[in-house]
Amino acid sequence: MxxxxxxxxxxxxxxxxxxxxxxxxxxxxxxxxxxxxxxxxxxxxxxxxxxxxxxxxxxxxxxxxxxxxxxxxxxxxxxxxxxxxxxxxxxxxxxxxxxxxxxxxxxxxxxxxxxxxxxxxxxxxxxxxxxxxxxxxxxxxxxxxxxxxxxxxxxxxxxxxxxxxxxxxxxxxxxxxxxxxxxxxxxxKTATTIFLAGNSTVVDQSREPWASWGQMIPRFFVPGKIAVANYAESGEALNSFLSAKRLEKILSVMKPGDYLFIEFGHNDMKQKGEGIGAFTSYKKNLQRYISEVKKKGGIPVLVTSMHRRRFDSTGHIVNTLEDYPDAVRQTAKEENVALIDLNAMSKILYEAWGPEKSIKAFVHYPANTFPGQTTKLEDNTHFNTYGAYELAKCIITGIRHQNLPLAKLIKKDVPVFDPAKPLAFEKFYWPMSSFVTATKPDGN
Structure with a gap:
């Protein structure tokens, strides 16, 4: 079809x-x-x-x-x-x-x-x-x-x-x-649209057990007032998102007052070459996104990348994203745009879970858990539905902390979320969809 x-x-x-x-x-x-x-x-x-x-x-x-x-x-x-x-x-x-x-x-x-x-x-x-x-x-x-x-x-x-x-x-x-x-x-014709630009941690993952925060957040907004338009794709970086014309498509349908949430970093940091880096090419591309969105009367929101699941011997998260989150923070300050610091909140969240419980939030499953899955899955970057749902609640917390107008359009039944106090895995409910794969998404 x-x-x-x-x-x-x-x-x-x-x-x-x-x-x-x-x-x-x-x-x-x-x-x-x-x-x-x-x-x-x-x-x-x-x-x-x-x-x-x-x-x-x-x-x-x-x-x-x-x-x-x-x-x-x-x-x-x-x-x-x-x-x-x-x-x-x-x-x-x-x-x-x-x-x-x-x-x-x-x-x-x-x-x-x-x-x-x-x-x-x-x-x-x-x-x-x-x-x-x-x-x-x-x-x-x-x-x-x-x-x-x-x-x-x-x-x-x-x-x-x-x-x-x-x-x-x-x-x-x-x-x-x-x-x-x-x-x-x-x-x-009147709803405010939240466009999402990002990678595999944002995209609407098509198959179980993989998931992202981008496919969870529509549940939290008042119907009729907000629509979430997820243009993220696995493996994308700021420059490849541009060259694939994904941003061009977003801009072609964006209305004044719409938002663009921008979260990249996991794939950008792996790029090498002259002039490529967090405070050079990456920051320049962030500025380009911001400028193009503002030209359309839209509202850019920068989102720092969440951590990968890597703990040190003391149970604290190790930064594997180098200077990329700091480059986002600096750009947001210089360009006077809203910042959702998912990187900082994910550190609190993961450490609240700890090395063992955090496994329940990522794609870690023994062999034969899902049809066609003959080997175990051990992915410390990509989330299952439970982890994605908790990260989505961090995004909602960031919207509230930034006092964005969107905060008034969050459903009344959505409580204030503290990343230091995540929902227990055993209390999370998700009836599985029909589509399942053992294939890992692009990016890491």
């Missing part, structure tokens, strides 16, 4: 007007479709002609409890199931109606590449819950102000399997007892 080469060529040649963002109303269940809604039953698999339907091998069942035509029937499964809708670039408000008129339910909702939106929404017997979230949909085409396609992001081969470059919104319904009565999708 990706763009064919021919289709992209046609778009590049003749696309001159931005696609209109449509609205949809879907009634889930085999019987009695509600007036004004599109009926989605057990056999409603995605086709290009329809532009919507179940994807990724979803195996679903429909149940009808009678009564209300919208909430009296639902779709469910004992495995994660996926519903996709073809949509053009933009922000969308999504309303999901969950529950069972004669039973209980528990539903977690993610979008695109495992981007967390709603977690463990439970309904009591006979109760129905309406939940909302705002999601950003993107493609790789770069358009001018008239909507004409003028260029394209240079994607890596593995990105062809990602669910966030495929010109569709994909919604994952997961958890112990997901029951979906309806889905409504409406364009949102």
């Amino acid at each position: 990706k763009f064919s080469a021919l289709f992209i060529t046609v778009l590049l040649m003749c696309c001159s007007v931005k696609a209109q963002q449509p609205s949809y109303k879907f009634d889930f269940g085999n019987e009695r479709p509600t007036k004004g809604y599109i009926s989605i039953g057990e056999g409603s698999n995605y086709t290009e002609e329809l532009g919507y339907g179940f994807t990724n091998g979803s195996q679903v069942k429909a149940f009808d409890r009678g009564g209300n035509t919208l909430t009296g029937d639902f779709i469910t499964s004992d495995k994660p199931f996926y519903f996709s809708v073809k949509l053009p670039d933009g922000n969308y408000d999504v309303k999901v109606i969950l529950g069972d008129a004669k039973g209980t339910s528990a539903t977690t909702v993610r979008t695109e590449c495992r981007r967390l939106m709603l977690e463990n929404i439970k309904t009591a017997k006979g109760k129905i819950a309406t939940q909302n979230f705002t999601v950003y949909v993107k493609d790789s085409l770069i358009r001018d102000v008239s909507g004409k396609v003028i260029s394209k992001v240079r994607l890596k081969p593995r990105e062809s399997e990602y669910l966030h470059w495929d010109n569709m919104l994909t919604i994952e319904f997961n958890d112990s007892l997901p029951k979906v009565c309806a889905v409504e999708i409406t364009p949102n």
Whole structure:
């Protein structure tokens, strides 16, 4: 369900007007479709002609409890199931109606590449819950102000399997007892967009057990007000992100008042050559990002890279990032832009865990923990879902400490987080998605 080469060529040649963002109303269940809604039953698999339907091998069942035509029937499964809708670039408000008129339910909702939106929404017997979230949909085409396609992001081969470059919104319904009565999708023209530029520690990791803070933070913001647009990619540095035209794409869709969070360093520090270094090439590129964002009326926010998991004999974190975090701090001060010091907070967080408990936050698993994983995984850079979730809470803490206007748009149920007091691993809940890999992301 990706763009064919021919289709992209046609778009590049003749696309001159931005696609209109449509609205949809879907009634889930085999019987009695509600007036004004599109009926989605057990056999409603995605086709290009329809532009919507179940994807990724979803195996679903429909149940009808009678009564209300919208909430009296639902779709469910004992495995994660996926519903996709073809949509053009933009922000969308999504309303999901969950529950069972004669039973209980528990539903977690993610979008695109495992981007967390709603977690463990439970309904009591006979109760129905309406939940909302705002999601950003993107493609790789770069358009001018008239909507004409003028260029394209240079994607890596593995990105062809990602669910966030495929010109569709994909919604994952997961958890112990997901029951979906309806889905409504409406364009949102007014939400502030938080764009993310970064590497494998930021990207929406497409497969378990890998994860990043970038795919967790959408859950923390007020729906309708904020959309998170994650353009990060594994293995990227400031200069390669530029040369792949990822920043150009962001700038082409950025509105005044939107944000760009910038977190690089892990891959930049490995670059060698004349004039390359933390306070030379790296700092110069940071300044370029800041300047370009300000030209668009956007708000740049610098984020220092989190530490790698490396402890000394006394249980303290060893700095493996050289001068790169200090270069970010210095640039933020000189350019008078907000700084989220994730590097400092991650040190507190990791040391609170200690050498042993911190393993639970990274991709450390014995052989055969996951299908096709014949050797053990020992990655001290990349996080599992638990570690990524705790790092995301550090980002939210940084937003609050910087008194960014975004702080007022954090959900009221999100408590103040102290990195010295992380949630215990045993209390973290994450029903796994269907997609799993033993292949380590680019970068280290």
